[in-house]
Amino acid sequence: xxxIKKILIANRGEIACRVMKTCQRLGIAxxxxxxxxxxxxxxxxxxxxxxxxxxxxxxxxxxxxxxxxAAAKETGADAIHPGYGFLSENAEFAEAVxxxxxxxxxxxxxxxxxxxxxxxxxxxMEKAKVPLxxxxxxxxxxxxxxxSEAEKIGYPVLIKASAGGGGKGMREVWDAKEFxxxxxxxxxEAKSSFGNExxxxxxxxxxxxxxxxxxxxxxxxxxxYLFERDCSVQRRHQKVLEEAPAPGLSAATRExxxxxxxxxxxxxxxxGAGTVEFLLEAKxxxxxxxxxxxxxxxxxxxxxxxxxxxVEWQIRVAEGEKLPLAQEDLQINGHAFEARLYAEDPSxxxxxxxxxxxxxxxxxxxxxxxxxxxxxxxxFGDGDVISIYYDPMIAKIIxxxxxxxxxxRHMQDALDNTYIAGPKTNxxxxxxxxxxxxxxxxxxxxxxxxxxxxxxxxKPSAPADETLALAALGVLAERGERMSDDPWGDxxxxxxxxxxxxxxxxxxxxxxxxxxxxxxxxxxxxxxxKTVQAGYAGSPFDLGFAAQLGGKRxxxxxxxDGPHMHVMYEGHNEELTYxxxxxxxxxxxxxxxxxxxxxxxxxxxxxxxxxAKVTKGQPLIIVEAMKMEHTITAPADGVIEAIHAAxxxxxxxxxxxxxxx
Ligand code: ADP
Numbered sequence: 001x002x003x004i005k006k007i008l009i010a011n012r013g014e015i016a017c018r019v020m021k022t023c024q025r026l027g028i029a030x031x032x033x034x035x036x037x038x039x040x041x042x043x044x045x046x047x048x049x050x051x052x053x054x055x056x057x058x059x060x061x062x063x064x065x066x067x068x069x070a071a072a073k074e075t076g077a078d079a080i081h082p083g084y085g086f087l088s089e090n091a092e093f094a095e096a097v098x099x100x101x102x103x104x105x106x107x108x109x110x111x112x113x114x115x116x117x118x119x120x121x122x123x124x125m126e127k128a129k130v131p132l133x134x135x136x137x138x139x140x141x142x143x144x145x146x147x148s149e150a151e152k153i154g155y156p157v158l159i160k161a162s163a164g165g166g167g168k169g170m171r172e173v174w175d176a177k178e179f180x181x182x183x184x185x186x187x188x189e190a191k192s193s194f195g196n197e198x199x200x201x202x203x204x205x206x207x208x209x210x211x212x213x214x215x216x217x218x219x220x221x222x223x224x225y226l227f228e229r230d231c232s233v234q235r236r237h238q239k240v241l242e243e244a245p246a247p248g249l250s251a252a253t254r255e256x257x258x259x260x261x262x263x264x265x266x267x268x269x270x271x272g273a274g275t276v277e278f279l280l281e282a283k284x285x286x287x288x289x290x291x292x293x294x295x296x297x298x299x300x301x302x303x304x305x306x307x308x309x310x311v312e313w314q315i316r317v318a319e320g321e322k323l324p325l326a327q328e329d330l331q332i333n334g335h336a337f338e339a340r341l342y343a344e345d346p347s348x349x350x351x352x353x354x355x356x357x358x359x360x361x362x363x364x365x366x367x368x369x370x371x372x373x374x375x376x377x378x379x380f381g382d383g384d385v386i387s388i389y390y391d392p393m394i395a396k397i398i399x400x401x402x403x404x405x406x407x408x409r410h411m412q413d414a415l416d417n418t419y420i421a422g423p424k425t426n427x428x429x430x431x432x433x434x435x436x437x438x439x440x441x442x443x444x445x446x447x448x449x450x451x452x453x454x455x456x457x458x459k460p461s462a463p464a465d466e467t468l469a470l471a472a473l474g475v476l477a478e479r480g481e482r483m484s485d486d487p488w489g490d491x492x493x494x495x496x497x498x499x500x501x502x503x504x505x506x507x508x509x510x511x512x513x514x515x516x517x518x519x520x521x522x523x524x525x526x527x528x529x530k531t532v533q534a535g536y537a538g539s540p541f542d543l544g545f546a547a548q549l550g551g552k553r554x555x556x557x558x559x560x561d562g563p564h565m566h567v568m569y570e571g572h573n574e575e576l577t578y579x580x581x582x583x584x585x586x587x588x589x590x591x592x593x594x595x596x597x598x599x600x601x602x603x604x605x606x607x608x609x610x611x612a613k614v615t616k617g618q619p620l621i622i623v624e625a626m627k628m629e630h631t632i633t634a635p636a637d638g639v640i641e642a643i644h645a646a647x648x649x650x651x652x653x654x655x656x657x658x659x660x661x
Pocket of ligand 1: 167170205237
């Protein structure tokens with residue numbers, strides 16, 4: 001029996017749903033809070049009660065302490081779980097929760113404060129003799145001084161927002177010439193994301209690994225470590241694929257890091273779940289980076305290898321119970337991976353995306369596969385929206401196996417059975433990543449993605465024959481469906497009878513691929529000259545679309561959104577443009593000299609003037625969107641012909657920013 005009877009989860013999406021699952025198992029009632037943008041969200045539906053706390057922008061809802069406390073009071077909740085992000089590492093919030101007479105399921109405010117700033121926590125750890133990356137983490141912040149510190153440390157250096165997180169407010173500097181611009185960028189991003197310009201400077205380590213230790217402490221002074229997670233595989237200094245344990249880590253180093261992490265937690269009187277992040281260099285030297293005083297996104301891999309429920313531990317500790325297990329009772333069982341499915345465009349430097357999910361199928365869950373998500377599978381185009389207001393993560397696909405190879409096979413399989421259409425996602429990137437030979441060999445470092453860029457992000461090649469054939473069958477089947485709904489609709493593109501040939505043109509990259517289908521016998525002529533006998537049954541919108549191509553059966557889904565076609569089958573998630581003769585010209589509006597906003601955002605810097613001569617790659621304009629800066633650079637040498645945006649302007653996606661001649 002738990003003492004806590006009702007928990008309000010001060011969060012949304014995947015983590016809110018995750019916490020509720022444990023509450024349901026423990027018989028604890030749940031309260032969701034939600035913004036106007038999330039009225040139809042899964043976490044709202046899952047909760048026993050739900051309270052609307054304001055409009056979409058997080059500042060007016062999920063970050064509003066008063067509204068969250070009012071919701072707890074109104075519903076009679078006796079504890080608040082902050083999840084991660086939002087208010088999870090906000091000491092003021094933890095304090096306000098206690099003051100309101102409620103239990104905060106997290107560490108004491110003092111511990112949050114101690115580790116709140118990267119600079120302050122480094123100073124503390126220095127005292128506790130935990131090894132640090134060489135650098136400057138003091139209070140002096142003028143440019144000249146910081147630059148001289150950078151020179152002392154020696155390039156390359158990394159400038160980091162002291163209040164930072166999620167890789168924001170971070171800039172690598174490889175040369176003194178770049179320092180000032182990088183500092184200004186880091187400060188700007190730090191200010192807009194965290195409301196605090198303070199930065200620190202570190203030696204930029206070449207090819208380290210990111211290895212972090214999960215710690216847990218109770219209110220009685222006990223503390224343990226639940227081993228490590230390797231989160232080296234990153235883009236934009238942000239994790240995208242994690243695993244536990246860290247491949248190849250020696251037992252001796254594991255123990256040393258574990259003990260250092262426990263010492264760090266004890267130095268600040270820590271209680272609850274926390275993570276101590278280290279950079280690990282060759283020869284297994286490790287350096288403290290920061291401590292996250294909350295549950296981490298990647299906590300499921302630790303749960304999979306320990307068989308524990310970390311949210312349950314959090315609740316027990318918050319109730320004042322002793323840690324359920326001592327260090328000597330803890331064991332690693334097998335290996336686990338977590339892949340984060342994001343709305344982002346890997347081909348555009350992983351630019352975060354947004355938009356409506358139109359099709360979504362997750363892999364089947366089992367003892368070896370787990371899916372954590374707050375985004376719904378919605379087969380008929382009324383799916384959840386990945387909003388520009390929040391993190392663009394769609395789901396976490398987690399796989400376990402008795403060893404690393406087995407876990408990796410389960411992960412590959414799970415990703416091959418994940419299908420999505422709507423905003424651009426990293427699904428194909430994740431598939432390539434988990435099938436990469438060096439990754440399979442455990443050769444991970446924080447440079448893994450950059451070093452394997454071409455293999456992981458191949459240049460668009462000609463679509464496979466199957467993709468083109470399925471696309472054509474999809475259009476035909478879709479017409480058939482429309483016909484059966486409305487026998488008089490759209491006769492212009494449908495011929496009753498037979499003996500005729502239908503021609504389709506699909507576009508991928510810059511190239512067009514004509515496909516001919518003879519009706520009614522469904523012989524498909526492909527652009528490479530091959531022909532294949534086809535058949536199909538079922539609706540193309542679902543994975544129940546069964547297609548036959550030359551004797552082979554495919555379970556496919558073909559989803560069309562205007563000219564955008566998504567063809568999904570057997571580990572393929574392909575996008576084509578359908579040049580529908582009825583809607584000629586759609587999707588061709590891009591022209592070379594018009595530089596447009598990649599997503600809705602705010603213009604934070606304009607680096608050029610009218611008439612300026614620019615060279616290819618030169619930064620022209622900086623747009624901030626989803627709390628990150630995106631630099632629009634010149635695609636070619638040229639002259640600035642027009643500037644259509646000024647600093648402070650809110651721009652919509654595709655808004656023309658600059659004309660270049
Ligand atoms: P955030 O809190 O924004 O996530 P971190 O300090 O945790 O920032 O760093 C994020 C990532 O940046 C690390 O996982 C690592 O890959 C890289 N990184 C951080 N510090 C260094 C460094 N000194 N040298 C090399 N890479 C670093």
